[in-house]
Amino acid sequence: MNKITNWVGQNLVLNIEKVAHGGIFVARHDGRVVFVSHVLPGEKVKAQVFEDRGGSFCRAEPTEIIEPSPDRVAQVWKQAGPGGAGGAEFGHIKLDRQRELKADVIEEALDRMSGIKLRPVVEPVPGDDENNGLGYRSRVQLHVDEAGNVGPYRERSHEVIRVKDLPLATEDIRDLEFHHKNFQNVKKVEIAASNTGGTQWRIDGKVKGDERLIERAAGRTFRISGGGFWQVHRGAADLLANTVTSMAATVGFDKAAQNLDLYGGVGLFSGALAAKFGKDLEITSVESFRQATDDATLNLNDLSKAKVVCAPVERFLDKHLSEKSTARNSSATIVLDPPRSGAGAKVVGRLVELAPKHIIYVACDPIALARDLKSFIAGGYRLAQLRAFDLFPHTHHVECVASLVRD
Numbered sequence: 001m002n003k004i005t006n007w008v009g010q011n012l013v014l015n016i017e018k019v020a021h022g023g024i025f026v027a028r029h030d031g032r033v034v035f036v037s038h039v040l041p042g043e044k045v046k047a048q049v050f051e052d053r054g055g056s057f058c059r060a061e062p063t064e065i066i067e068p069s070p071d072r073v074a075q076v077w078k079q080a081g082p083g084g085a086g087g088a089e090f091g092h093i094k095l096d097r098q099r100e101l102k103a104d105v106i107e108e109a110l111d112r113m114s115g116i117k118l119r120p121v122v123e124p125v126p127g128d129d130e131n132n133g134l135g136y137r138s139r140v141q142l143h144v145d146e147a148g149n150v151g152p153y154r155e156r157s158h159e160v161i162r163v164k165d166l167p168l169a170t171e172d173i174r175d176l177e178f179h180h181k182n183f184q185n186v187k188k189v190e191i192a193a194s195n196t197g198g199t200q201w202r203i204d205g206k207v208k209g210d211e212r213l214i215e216r217a218a219g220r221t222f223r224i225s226g227g228g229f230w231q232v233h234r235g236a237a238d239l240l241a242n243t244v245t246s247m248a249a250t251v252g253f254d255k256a257a258q259n260l261d262l263y264g265g266v267g268l269f270s271g272a273l274a275a276k277f278g279k280d281l282e283i284t285s286v287e288s289f290r291q292a293t294d295d296a297t298l299n300l301n302d303l304s305k306a307k308v309v310c311a312p313v314e315r316f317l318d319k320h321l322s323e324k325s326t327a328r329n330s331s332a333t334i335v336l337d338p339p340r341s342g343a344g345a346k347v348v349g350r351l352v353e354l355a356p357k358h359i360i361y362v363a364c365d366p367i368a369l370a371r372d373l374k375s376f377i378a379g380g381y382r383l384a385q386l387r388a389f390d391l392f393p394h395t396h397h398v399e400c401v402a403s404l405v406r407d
Contacts, residue, residue, distance in 0.1 A: 063082075076091040103120055125236065150189060187204055194215050202226055229289075256282055258332050265287055265292050266292050281306070342365065348379070359381065
């Protein structure tokens, strides 16, 4: 067996095998796995190792593409790529191939972590193909260095890099040209643009521009305070809301049941369900972030039977289960849109105990989703439908919506 030595600085000739979770690709050299960024399966490349902590793998980035893939294109963000600005790690890949790679990741995660044999079709947001997946980001975060320069971080570092353009951002954000400005004694600039024409920016947390953004989605109006969460892709809120309501209708939605909207944010899914099934539906939106809860209270105030609760989801479910007269309802629908880390064992366990008829799980990380699906299936649920959406073109991120039914 070859003795493993530190390979940092070495240039290796590698054949790229497949994509891995996180936007990196897998090659092998002398019995070790080498994770390589900015390449494609089937390519032969020369790559320099930049991280090697011993063990079975190391990390590298390409210095030469010896045999390029036919799916390789010019990087859509000229200042991204190896050693450049982070945030467009798939920008060198044709859009349709990006979606195939994301489907590869979902398929492998489902199989490996939950035993589900399923390959979803990763669907584009309408209009993205015509725009080559550009100009979609309605939320952008930039950083400021000690010299006052504004820009994204260089990948794998906290070094601010000056950029000429922000091609993934919406036109409203690009027109503000914050990436061409200079600031003093500032660390972060966060910019948001709504689909009704509003713009807002926060400089180290202080709100400038419009105090509250107005978004239209699912036939309703949503007000979002400074820093409040809203989907990044300008078309994502409508697409996800329509998917959730469609899944609810397919299984059957009982608007008199004790329906829940967990990690409910500013009330998008509660509002969408009301627009679909009637304003008199019973639903409780649960969110731990106070500002989002206040926004949800305003956004759902025309729904006579809707409740908004500010609490951690796990704590809310504990209380919900303890109230025996109201805790269990076999006809309920529960929507959950947890953070990237997923719902986790405790929340999944409480939902299984609660035993609603239908669970709709909105997930931004396929690994976390697959892990939680395994627990739901062990708890008596069946995966009735799974859809995947390319809400983050030119990055490795992908969104999934899963419909789980207790038969």
